[in-house]
Amino acid sequence: MILTPENYYSLRANQEFFSVSQVKQFDSCEACAMAELAGEYVREKTVALLVGGYVDAHFSGELEVFKSENPEIFTKKGELRSEYQQAENIIARIERDALATRMLSGEKQQILTGQIAGFPFKAKLDCWLDEASAHEIAKSFPEMGELFFSAGAIVDLKIVKDFVPLYRDGEGRLNFIEYWSYDLQMTVYQELKRQQIGEQVPCFILAATKEHVPDLGLFQVPQSLMDANLVLLKDRLPHLADVKVGREPAEACGSCDHCKTVKELTGAVWLEEYV
Numbered sequence: 722m723i724l725t726p727e728n729y730y731s732l733r734a735n736q737e738f739f740s741v742s743q744v745k746q747f748d749s750c751e752a753c754a755m756a757e758l759a760g761e762y763v764r765e766k767t768v769a770l771l772v773g774g775y776v777d778a779h780f781s782g783e784l785e786v787f788k789s790e791n792p793e794i795f796t797k798k799g800e801l802r803s804e805y806q807q808a809e810n811i812i813a814r815i816e817r818d819a820l821a822t823r824m825l826s827g828e829k830q831q832i833l834t835g836q837i838a839g840f841p842f843k844a845k846l847d848c849w850l851d852e853a854s855a856h857e858i859a860k861s862f863p864e865m866g867e868l869f870f871s872a873g874a875i876v877d878l879k880i881v882k883d884f885v886p887l888y889r890d891g892e893g894r895l896n897f898i899e900y901w902s903y904d905l906q907m908t909v910y911q912e913l914k915r916q917q918i919g920e921q922v923p924c925f926i927l928a929a930t931k932e933h934v935p936d937l938g939l940f941q942v943p944q945s946l947m948d949a950n951l952v953l954l955k956d957r958l959p960h961l962a963d964v965k966v967g968r969e970p971a972e973a974c975g976s977c978d979h980c981k982t983v984k985e986l987t988g989a990v991w992l993e994e995y996v
Contacts, residue, residue: 724832724843732760738834738843739961741906744954747961752973752980758965762979766791768804772931773880775808780815780878781829781847807931811880814935815927820865821937823858824876824927827851833913838955840962844913848876868941872920875910879903879928884938898926898940907942908950 722728722737735743736758746754756762771794778787788795794805801809815821827850834843850858851873859866868874879901887900898904907924915921923941930936963969973980 724834726830726832729832729843729845732758734843738841739837739958739965740843741902741909744905744957744961745902747964748957750974750977750980751964751971752983753977755964755971756979756983762982765978766793769882769931772805772808772811775805776811776815776880776929777847777878779808779812780825783830807935808880811929811931811935814937815929818937820858820862820939821927823861824848824850824925824939825878827854827873827876833910833917835913835916837909837912837951838958840958842909842913844910846875846910846914847878849914850874850876868923868925872918872922874922875907875914875924877903877907877910877924877926879926881928881930883930883932884928884936897928898942899946904942904946905950905954908947908954911947912951 722734724734724738728734743754746757753762757764771791774787774791775784775794778784794802796802815825825848827848828846829848831846831849832843833846834841836842855869855873859869881897881901884897886894886896888894889900903926907926911921911924921944923944924947926938926940926942928938928940960969964971975984
């Protein structure tokens with residue numbers, strides 16, 4: 722299957738290719754991931770997702786398409802609803818920053834395909850800075866010079882609540898990039914780009930917050946972290962692939978929206994056991 726902007730998010734493409742979002746869904750709940758692949762479950766559009774999507778669409782040049790696909794963000798007068806107006810504030814904050822603007826100046830929404838551990842993967846880059854663009858940025862911002870390799874750089878735009886570390890059971894406090902597995906996303910992007918051009922390139926997260934006064938940050942994902950992620954991903958993929966094609970049963974988490982939807986009562990629970 723040849724991927725295009727029109728079919729990239731289609732069920733067929735998701736069935737044929739793995740993606741980072743699909744891997745994350747499998748890790749969260751295998752049963753929900755399988756329901757999505759069968760077209761039986763569609764994730765809810767939340768305000769948080771739509772605000773981030775609005776900002777992404779603005780910088781990718783796809784805002785008009787986004788607006789047509791999400792008419793609920795507008796009032797009957799055609800004005801942006803109050804809960805989504807923060808998106809315009811975030812856009813204005815990013816566009817006031819010279820380095821942020823330059824980091825988002827490369828090729829937008831580049832589609833990549835390749836294989837990881839023998840399984841087909843797809844990715845869609847927010848921004849690809851080629852070698853010439855990277856060197857121009859390094860000239861204008863000397864502190865960036867040592868962060869660029871010769872072949873270019875990958876930049877991903879993230880809109881987050883804030884930059885406060887988050888807690889996860891068993892792992893303790895994590896920075897927002899690792900908590901939301903953005904580092905895994907950049908790992909896959911880097912590997913597929915390496916397969917295309919033959920070199921590893923540095924990966925950056927350009928993040929803006931949804932706070933009353935939006936904060937802005939540019940973060941380079943450590944190569945050591947991406948190397949470790951790639952090893953772990955390769956170890957997990959055979960199991961995920963078996964689940965995806967039905968060779969192994971999909972495990973249900975029991976607590977996600979999909980699991981709540983299909984839950985069937987089989988008896989009563991002792992109140993003392995419900996803790």
